[in-house]
Amino acid sequence: MALYRLIYVSQAIAGLEYRDLIEILQKSEFNNRRAGVTGMLSFGDSMFLQVLEGSRRAICETYNRILLDPRHTHAELIDFSEIDHRDFAIWSMKVLQLSNQEEVRNIILKYSHTETFSPISMTGLQSLNFLREITELYHKGAMDQ
Numbered sequence: 001m002a003l004y005r006l007i008y009v010s011q012a013i014a015g016l017e018y019r020d021l022i023e024i025l026q027k028s029e030f031n032n033r034r035a036g037v038t039g040m041l042s043f044g045d046s047m048f049l050q051v052l053e054g055s056r057r058a059i060c061e062t063y064n065r066i067l068l069d070p071r072h073t074h075a076e077l078i079d080f081s082e083i084d085h086r087d088f089a090i091w092s093m094k095v096l097q098l099s100n101q102e103e104v105r106n107i108i109l110k111y112s113h114t115e116t117f118s119p120i121s122m123t124g125l126q127s128l129n130f131l132r133e134i135t136e137l138y139h140k141g142a143m144d145q
């Protein structure tokens with residue numbers, strides 16, 4: 001079956017709290033596992049950057065639900081592509097919070113104009129490579145969470 005990847009960016013509402021992230025993560029893990037969706041959600045400087053992988057129908061249904069969520073606004077699609085394999089297969093969903101840690105800021109700067117996390121200005125490839133490198137840093141155990 002064909003596989004697809006969707007990447008979008010959005011802005012968190014003011015006052016979003018840590019427990020909101022936990023709630024989003026728990027709901028996403030449950031729903032995505034059932035739908036065969038995998039991916040990652042990065043959060044920093046009030047911005048979300050999320051990648052979703054799976055069948056076209058599962059991704060579209062998930063994304064359509066996410067767009068209705070009042071906990072974020074100004075969602076913009078960055079990439080929707082056919083892929084031959086998943087990059088985030090081990091996670092039905094994972095939330096990684098971007099801290100001010102030097103290694104994290106260096107990865108942000110590598111793909112951005114400044115050290116401020118502004119995924120809205122990233123291309124599809126930049127955002128994918130950014131998510132891959134942040135994931136790699138996490139797997140090395142070198143990321144503050």
Ligand code: FAD
Nearest residue numbers: 024027028031032041048062065066068069070071072093
């Ligand atoms: P329910 O949990 O029963 O929710 C019903 C409705 O209430 C939905 O419209 C929901 O948006 C809204 N709602 C639920 N909790 C709250 C709350 N605390 N505050 C305000 N409104 C609320 N869901 C996924 O399944 N997969 C994902 O990968 C995923 N990623 C997300 C990424 C971001 C940045 C955000 C903000 C949300 C994400 N969600 C994700 C959550 C998604 O938006 C829906 O809330 C969820 O999928 C609805 O699940 P449900 O159909 O079981 O309905």
